Amino acid sequence: MADYFSELGFRPLAEGEVPDHGAHLLRLLRDSGNFDLLQMFVELRGEGGSSAPAASKAAVQALPLVQPLENENCAVCLKNYDEESQCRMMPCKHKFHQECIFTWLKQTNSCPICRKELPTDDLDYEAIRKHKERESERNQQLESLHNSMFS
Structure with a gap:
């Protein structure tokens, strides 16, 4: 089991480094x-x-190139895909023109359709996001415990 500091990615300050x-x-x-x-x-x-920060460059570049289906359109620009267009697929399986999704992800880290988030380079935002996920898990566990006790 990882300790609190390594789980959140904390590290000791380097020589001459000032704390934030x-x-x-x-x-x-x-x-x-x-x-x-x-x-x-x-x-x-x-x-x-x-507003959420931009998606990390590594996460954006890792989006796979895919071929669009016939009569599909990009949810960002609302244009149909043509044969030469390059499509990128988000982890949630939504497809977009490469230029459209790259521009979108420079502004925010979420899918334009379902709002599933990609990782960011903002450490504070990621820490808050992890905290909210853990809090949601705890609430679900408490609800499950409550239901098992009183049903």
């Missing part, structure tokens, strides 16, 4: 469950709060 106090405050608010304060802090940092 904003990130420390962000982690403290996240870990203590104060999401209202967390949201206020993110807005104060000027990151907009509600």
